Amino acid sequence: MFGTGLIVFRETLEAALFVGIVAASTRGVIDRSRWLSFGVAAGAFGSVLMASAMGRISSWADGIGQDIVSLCILVIALCMLAWHCIWVSPNSSQMVQDAKQIGASTSKGNQTLWALAIAVALSVLREGAETVLFVSGLITGSSESLGAIISSVAIGLTLGTLAGWLIYEGLGRAKPQRLFAVTNILILMLAGSLASQLAKTANQADWISLFGEQAWDISALLPNDSAIGMVLHGVIGFDASPTQLQVLFYLGATSLIWIAARQVKLLISQRRNALITKT
Amino acid sequence: MNNQKAKSIAIGLTVSIVSYLAVWPVHASDLELSMTIKNHTFEPSVLKVPANQRIKLTVQNLDTSPEEFESHALNREKVIPGGAKAVIYIGPLKPGRYEFIGEFNPATAKGVVVAE
Numbered sequence: 001m002f003g004t005g006l007i008v009f010r011e012t013l014e015a016a017l018f019v020g021i022v023a024a025s026t027r028g029v030i031d032r033s034r035w036l037s038f039g040v041a042a043g044a045f046g047s048v049l050m051a052s053a054m055g056r057i058s059s060w061a062d063g064i065g066q067d068i069v070s071l072c073i074l075v076i077a078l079c080m081l082a083w084h085c086i087w088v089s090p091n092s093s094q095m096v097q098d099a100k101q102i103g104a105s106t107s108k109g110n111q112t113l114w115a116l117a118i119a120v121a122l123s124v125l126r127e128g129a130e131t132v133l134f135v136s137g138l139i140t141g142s143s144e145s146l147g148a149i150i151s152s153v154a155i156g157l158t159l160g161t162l163a164g165w166l167i168y169e170g171l172g173r174a175k176p177q178r179l180f181a182v183t184n185i186l187i188l189m190l191a192g193s194l195a196s197q198l199a200k201t202a203n204q205a206d207w208i209s210l211f212g213e214q215a216w217d218i219s220a221l222l223p224n225d226s227a228i229g230m231v232l233h234g235v236i237g238f239d240a241s242p243t244q245l246q247v248l249f250y251l252g253a254t255s256l257i258w259i260a261a262r263q264v265k266l267l268i269s270q271r272r273n274a275l276i277t278k279t
Numbered sequence: 280m281n282n283q284k285a286k287s288i289a290i291g292l293t294v295s296i297v298s299y300l301a302v303w304p305v306h307a308s309d310l311e312l313s314m315t316i317k318n319h320t321f322e323p324s325v326l327k328v329p330a331n332q333r334i335k336l337t338v339q340n341l342d343t344s345p346e347e348f349e350s351h352a353l354n355r356e357k358v359i360p361g362g363a364k365a366v367i368y369i370g371p372l373k374p375g376r377y378e379f380i381g382e383f384n385p386a387t388a389k390g391v392v393v394a395e
Contacts, residue, residue, distance in 0.1 A: 007383065054345070055360040063337060063366025066357065130347070130358050134383055137344035137361060204355055206309075206368040209333060214354070224351050241354060263284075 004138060005152040005159075008131055010230060012160025015043075015127040017234035018190060020164035022116050024171035025183030032113055039117035043124025050125060051132035067205035073122050074198045078253065080119040081191040084112040085184065086261045163231070186235065188254050193237020195253035199245040211244035309368075313337040316346050316359065319384035330374045330394040339364045346388060350379035353392065370394070 019040060026032040050057070050069075057065045138149050174182055202208040219240035222229050232238035239246060310332055315322050319342060328334050340346055343361040350356070353372075359365045372394035381388025 003385065054358065055363045058360055058363040058365050063364055066365060133345045133358060133360060134347075137383065141342070141344035141361070200354060204357065204368060206333070206335070209368075212371070219351055241351060243354060
């Protein structure tokens with residue numbers, strides 16, 4: 001029973017931290033609660049559908065169907081976060097000013113909300129499908145009573161969600177100027193984390209076998225399944241023993257996004273200056 | 280971003296994708312192994328494999344409940360629904376012992392890959 005709660009907690013934690021960080025990054029943005037709730041609900045609904053199809057998905061493509069689905073989910077989620085990072089950071093200084101002028105609660109709409117909502121939905125879907133599958137397996141094939149299963153699942157879900165809420169509240173204590181800077185970096189690292197998992201899945205499915213060797217192994221020091229390891233995994237994409245490809249993907253994705261965001265920022269400020277000098 | 284930069288990035292990407300496709304791995308020599316899950320245990324639970332070789336591991340779940348093959352040492356995790364099969368590629372491994380578990384039933388589902 002304790003084990004059941006723990007597994008549900010682990011699966012929930014990653015998605016909850018993801019949602020918590022995204023929610024913190026959109027504090028004060030009009031309509032963001034509606035968008036993000038929609039993302040979570042869509043992800044949860046999709047989880048049930050995907051879990052019920054998992055048997056068939058698994059056998060696709062000579063047994064790597066699940067990896068193909070994961071890869072698609074990861075690629076789309078990565079694109080959504082990249083889009084957000086590239087377009088929000090040039091405007092974030094403007095957003096901070098708006099927030100100061102008209103109060104944090106009424107700052108103007110964020111044009112990347114849809115991208116974040118999709119990323120949230122996919123994050124919930126990825127973890128949710130496994131959880132639904134696990135719980136449905138328990139209900140059909142376990143000696144535990146239904147009441148015991150439901151209560152341990154509820155405890156796991158609640159604790160996982162609590163972790164997401166904690167990071168949201170924790171980040172919320174920062175001043176608006178700092179908040180944007182911090183959440184931009186955190187979302188960049190979430191993108192890195194997705195890229196790293198992409199590399200791992202691609203290797204598992206034998207799509208990319210290059211750089212499959214372990215880059216380092218600090219699992220004796222900080223195991224993946226320790227409390228700190230799990231939280232760090234959810235927040236910055238920590239992996240105690242990543243392959244070289246995972247490290248390359250992580251660094252590649254974060255630096256590409258960072259460079260693209262800077263270029264866009266530069267371009268926008270050049271245009272603004274040009275407009276100002278014209279008038 | 281100016282046009283020239285965009286062009287050079289596009290060319291760089293194309294070159295890297297083409298060169299990757301050129302060395303697209305065709306593993307004719309993959310070693311194939313299979314394993315089953317029954318009553319929440321792996322059979323066989325000890326997999327002896329040659330070191331430094333890519334291995335195609337097919338896991339057939341004979342139980343009605345799902346299982347998650349998980350190994351931090353092998354850097355692998357994959358859910359196998361009840362009655363389904365999944366393929367997991369592992370290696371090439373250095374000589375050593377690589378433990379794995381079934382995360383959904385960790386008390387009974389345990390195994391180890393021994394590379395030598």
